[in-house]
Amino acid sequence: MAIGTYEADNRTGINHEGADANIPVQRLTATSIIGDKVINRADEDLGNIQNLMINIQTGKIEYVVLESGSFLGIGGKLFAIPYNELILDGPRRCFVLDRTKEYVKNSPGFDKDHWPDTNSDTAYYAEVNQYWVYR
Template sequence: MKEILEENMTGVNAEGNYPNTPLRVLTAKSIIGDKVHNMNDEYLGDIKDIMINIIDGTIEYYVIEFGSWLSLNKKYFAIPFDMLKVDAERQLFLFDQPKSALENAPGFDKSHWPETNIHYYDYDSNANWTFW
């Protein structure tokens, strides 16, 4: 018990050489700006924001900015929390979708965010992720 209290006061984890291994917690600040790739290692975008359900404290979805840095046609997508996986070794997130799924999906632009209290998404067994 004394060790736990000391860890809480100092931030030093006394358990092993790698205190956050396997990765268990991250700050929101450390996630925002992280890159998102697909399983083919194609760059899909960056995490721009995290939407939190303030009723139960869970993450509802990540906001992903898709498009090249030169592109004026950037799109934003609301990706459900459980559809992104952390690649701790490479310090990025993985989204199991082809780049074409985001290229062809409508997304939303920076000036026209979806209603934050009504968010719809679906994922079917054919790996067709949609946002409407």
């Protein structure tokens, strides 16, 4: 398969058939993710990705920081959403979260001016993980 086809696959999200089929969009830059819209399967707007939380030990994205419930940047709340909960929708340039608005609203969140401590506040991330895994 020609290199140009891989590039077209990654741009369009269309996976060509055959032995050389490509998995669309294998890598994204942080700046291409930050600001992306997150919707659910009912096409409801759940918010926008404000930041990424990267595990320094593994180098993997653990959480996206989702801002939800704001109007023109006012009154919103931030939520750490496990990255593996999101599905990329390349053609629409957004992420899909298979949860309701109510589910996100009830998840452990935090205020824009009071982020959880990334070094010692393991209680917050334990609560986040429990919420997303066991509900």
